[in-house]
Amino acid sequence: MSVPRHVNLQLLCYLDALVAERHVTRAADKLGIGQPAMSAALARLREIFKDPLLVKTRTGMEPTPYAVELAGRVHEAIDLMDVAARANRSFDPSTATEHFRIVSSDGVAMLFLPGLMVKARAIAPNMRFTYSTGDMRRAGEYLRDGEAELVIANLREVPQELHQSPLYPQRMRCIASASHPAIRGSLSVEQFVAFPHVVFGAPPVTFTSMEAMVEAALARAGLSRKVALRVPSITLSPPIVAATDLLAVVPERVALESAAALSLQVLPVPFELEPVDLSMFWHARWHRDPAHVWLRNAMRALSAELQVGAPAALRRA
Numbered sequence: 679m680s681v682p683r684h685v686n687l688q689l690l691c692y693l694d695a696l697v698a699e700r701h702v703t704r705a706a707d708k709l710g711i712g713q714p715a716m717s718a719a720l721a722r723l724r725e726i727f728k729d730p731l732l733v734k735t736r737t738g739m740e741p742t743p744y745a746v747e748l749a750g751r752v753h754e755a756i757d758l759m760d761v762a763a764r765a766n767r768s769f770d771p772s773t774a775t776e777h778f779r780i781v782s783s784d785g786v787a788m789l790f791l792p793g794l795m796v797k798a799r800a801i802a803p804n805m806r807f808t809y810s811t812g813d814m815r816r817a818g819e820y821l822r823d824g825e826a827e828l829v830i831a832n833l834r835e836v837p838q839e840l841h842q843s844p845l846y847p848q849r850m851r852c853i854a855s856a857s858h859p860a861i862r863g864s865l866s867v868e869q870f871v872a873f874p875h876v877v878f879g880a881p882p883v884t885f886t887s888m889e890a891m892v893e894a895a896l897a898r899a900g901l902s903r904k905v906a907l908r909v910p911s912i913t914l915s916p917p918i919v920a921a922t923d924l925l926a927v928v929p930e931r932v933a934l935e936s937a938a939a940l941s942l943q944v945l946p947v948p949f950e951l952e953p954v955d956l957s958m959f960w961h962a963r964w965h966r967d968p969a970h971v972w973l974r975n976a977m978r979a980l981s982a983e984l985q986v987g988a989p990a991a992l993r994r995a
Contacts, residue, residue: 732745769968776969778807783883789931814887844956852927853916870925876907895951
């Protein structure tokens with residue numbers, strides 16, 4: 679899609695606001711101009727692009743598919759210019775006011791967020807953060823569409839426009855109650871599939887690569903496991919397992935730290951399972967942004983500290 683040369687940046691900003699607000703007056707208010715000026719800009723844009731761009735419906739104004747595509751390109755260009763402008767200024771974390779949205783699982787958040795906030799409060803006290811969970815199959819969309827600035831996950835397929843950096847090594851372990859009626863210090867494949875499991879993956883987090891890897895490994899062996907309970911948070915699994923004969927597969931650090939507080943056995947998964955190492959992912963438009971560079975470096979430093987302070991069993995592995 680090519681943009682006519684005689685379209686200036688101001689008109690494109692008007693288009694971005696019109697599609698976002700779906701209302702001429704609200705778009706005008708958003709940009710601090712009068713409604714007649716925005717109406718004139720819409721007429722000019724319609725003439726240039728030979729498309730109505732916004733059409734009246736029973737529920738209000740709606741953008742045409744062409745307008746949505748145009749606005750997406752315009753919004754991306756505006757983001758790139760904004761990032762370029764920030765990259766050319768000096769960056770002082772003590773006065774930075776950026777707001778970063780981070781998407782990960784709750785287990786990953788428990789691992790990283792306390793330390794990140796300690797660093798931020800000490801070094802960048804005016805920065806703000808929002809954490810949320812999400813379907814990691816949509817990680818590329820979250821970053822591309824501006825719903826998040828950083829994703830921390832184990833992704834099997836990484837969209838081309840994303841940058842990534844290894845962050846934290848992870849292996850999986852099976853947990854069982856210390857008073858389990860049949861499992862005493864070792865776990866066979868037969869026991870793994872005989873007893874029901876607590877599985878991480880319920881709304882709003884309906885898919886996890888960790889559980890998908892377990893299912894795939896079992897399927898390759900012609901096996902499947904019984905699922906007694908699905909939970910939206912991996913932190914719910916250990917106390918439920920400790921109180922029942924259910925099993926669960928969790929990251930090794932979650933298993934060991936939970937076993938320190940609960941009556942649990944931490945056991946090897948009784949079949950080959952790939953590591954689920956964590957990486958952080960970000961969109962290309964943030965790659966040179968100085969505040970985002972600070973955030974990534976803070977996460978790397980935090981990861982190194984966590985590995986040094988890991989439980990002894992993790993350090994020996």
